[in-house]
Amino acid sequence: MIIMELRDVTLGYIGKVILHDINLVLNSGMNVVLGPNGAGKTTLFRVCSGALKPYKGEVLINGIDIYKNVKIKRMIGYLPHRDGLMSELTVRENLMFYAMVYNLNNDVATKIVKLAREFGMENLLDSPVASLSHGQRRRVALMRVLLHDPQFLFLDEPSNGLDPLAAKNFRSLIKDLIHSRNIGVTYSTHNLYEALELAENVIVINHGRVVFKGSLEDLRHFIGRIKVGLKVRGNPVTILNSMGYDTYQDGGLWIVEVKSEDEIGNIVKELTKHNIIILVVKEIGNPLEDILEQLSDKL
Numbered sequence: 001m002i003i004m005e006l007r008d009v010t011l012g013y014i015g016k017v018i019l020h021d022i023n024l025v026l027n028s029g030m031n032v033v034l035g036p037n038g039a040g041k042t043t044l045f046r047v048c049s050g051a052l053k054p055y056k057g058e059v060l061i062n063g064i065d066i067y068k069n070v071k072i073k074r075m076i077g078y079l080p081h082r083d084g085l086m087s088e089l090t091v092r093e094n095l096m097f098y099a100m101v102y103n104l105n106n107d108v109a110t111k112i113v114k115l116a117r118e119f120g121m122e123n124l125l126d127s128p129v130a131s132l133s134h135g136q137r138r139r140v141a142l143m144r145v146l147l148h149d150p151q152f153l154f155l156d157e158p159s160n161g162l163d164p165l166a167a168k169n170f171r172s173l174i175k176d177l178i179h180s181r182n183i184g185v186t187y188s189t190h191n192l193y194e195a196l197e198l199a200e201n202v203i204v205i206n207h208g209r210v211v212f213k214g215s216l217e218d219l220r221h222f223i224g225r226i227k228v229g230l231k232v233r234g235n236p237v238t239i240l241n242s243m244g245y246d247t248y249q250d251g252g253l254w255i256v257e258v259k260s261e262d263e264i265g266n267i268v269k270e271l272t273k274h275n276i277i278i279l280v281v282k283e284i285g286n287p288l289e290d291i292l293e294q295l296s297d298k299l
């Protein structure tokens with residue numbers, strides 16, 4: 001298995017430290033980086049992609065420093081906020097240009113067609129990028145960073161500006177990519193709901209420090225509560241109160257906070273026993289601010 005590792009990485013801009021002593025291990029699968037504006041997500045992606053050398057510490061792939069070995073650095077793909085595509089050129093021309101930048105071999109024309117087929121963009125290869133929808137353009141940007149077959153992909157808020165359906169399609173494309181290529185994708189977002197859908201591992205950054213890293217389940221445990229919405233036929237208040245839960249109504253759902261998923265099962269059992277018909281049980285995502293607040297309370 002190929003592993004990317006950040007060891008005691010500290011860096012910033014013009015002498016100002018932005019990221020402090022970051023230690024992280026990334027392998028294949030989906031890592032989601034969450035954090036508010038200015039937390040340091042983009043700076044983290046820059047250092048991971050080989051664009052910004054740390055003041056201190058190392059970024060390693062299988063033990064080799066990416067800043068000391070160009071071949072190793074090529075195992076990384078980075079899609080920044082700005083996609084780097086030239087609007088007046090066609091999709092194919094853009095990809096050919098980047099293939100040249102990456103110094104790829106002659107087979108590249110075939111590779112571009114293959115990628116386009118995989119991304120459902122074959123018919124648009126000769127369309128100017130300016131004529132594409134936002135979602136299509138994002139796909140081309142993704143094709144661009146896949147041209148050199150990276151093992152680790154860093155996508156900085158890639159769903160920004162996409163409508164909900166396009167964002168959903170984009171996420172499923174990324175999930176497919178991870179499985180078909182067995183690569184590591186690190187994906188930053190402000191959107192906790194997106195993180196909940198995607199993440200295998202979560203990294204939360206605040207004020208340039210990693211305040212949490214672990215699985216989604218670990219995050220839930222760390223935060224210590226799960227907000228659940230119940231749509232029921234009947235009034236569940238007395239029963240819930242007798243079980244020790246406070247509840248309130250929001251958008252047609254009775255909201256309850258629990259500490260583990262097992263508790264949800266017990267609640268459902270108890271309500272059913274008292275002839276309350278359960279129509280819907282769903283987890284209500286916490287807004288990111290809420291999570292960050294709770295994390296900082298615990299640190």
Ligand SMILES: Nc1ncnc2c1ncn2[C@@H]1O[C@H](COP(=O)(O)OP(=O)(O)OP(=O)(O)O)[C@@H](O)[C@H]1O
Nearest residue numbers: 013014018035036037038039040041042043044190
């Ligand atoms: N080129 C730069 N020169 C100086 N300071 C910078 C530069 N880029 C970012 N910063 C500062 O570094 C800090 C972290 O910024 P960064 O863009 O990494 O955060 P972010 O979490 O990606 O934010 P956002 O969610 O808004 O994109 C901010 O205080 C920002 O002002």
